[in-house]
Amino acid sequence: MTEVSNGARSRIVLNELTKIYGSGGGQVPAVDAVSFDVREGEFVALIGPSGCGKSTILNMMAGLIPISDGEILIDETQVITGTPTPKVGYVFQRDTVFPWRTVRKNIGLGLELNRVPKAQREAEVDRLVERAGLGGFEDAFPITLSGGMRQRVSLMRTLIMRPEILLMDEPFGALDTHTKLEMHKLLLEIWNKEKQTVVFVTHDLGEALTLSDKIIVLSARPGRLKEVFDVPFERPRDAVSLRETPEFSALFSKIWHSLGEEFRRTSAEG
């Protein structure tokens, strides 16, 4: 088991992970030899400009697409494409609630597929509905919900499976600032209790600083690991007041500089 200084073991290890899409003349190098570890209970943010391979990395971690080179280990076992593990939950970049299912039926989907008895399923769904502040909307269809409410449904639908490892791909990317802060509060509350091991993709530096223990900055495409920053703010954190501290501003400026170079490279290419 890989041990690190604070004693927590590494749950996820990426070794020189590489992805090239396509073949022959149409090759698109998306991810280039990215290596990092995520420890048990750690909250890691992956940040980088659009198209730098963030979703590609998560999709490989979830075993959804094949890797081109290198390896991914979860609990020392290689991730094999097409064999997802129940330990891993994935909140996708796009809002993936099913429009024809009610809030209750969206959140309970995984338990239904696992043939969990109805009474147990409903008790668990009720608990998560409550936790997500969706009380009163159990029988609503997604079209009648706001974007933030739909994202809460997506999040709860993943959490109900009690994943130990949570992959989240810009889950709050489409939300306005206020709703986003509400979601940060909710996620911090849940994570403080359950301490999942999290890889959270974002291109919002404020969001990464609010939530994570460590920020991994990727370069413009093909994504290479550019720099890793520790986020030493005390926990539990308050998503709003943290942003008003001088420590937050100082770290924001430092990382912004590193990230800004990559955003400029992307816009120069585009």
Ligand SMILES: Nc1ncnc2c1ncn2[C@@H]1O[C@H](COP(=O)(O)OP(=O)(O)OP(=O)(O)O)[C@@H](O)[C@H]1O
């Ligand atoms: N299925 C695919 N076939 C070919 N190229 C792809 C495929 N999926 C992604 N790409 C390319 O790989 C690169 C990385 O894409 P990816 O979606 O991982 O980026 P991202 O960092 O998640 O971007 P965003 O922040 O916009 O979501 C992009 O140039 C994209 O066009």
Ligand SMILES: [Mg+2]
């Ligand atoms: Mg993406």
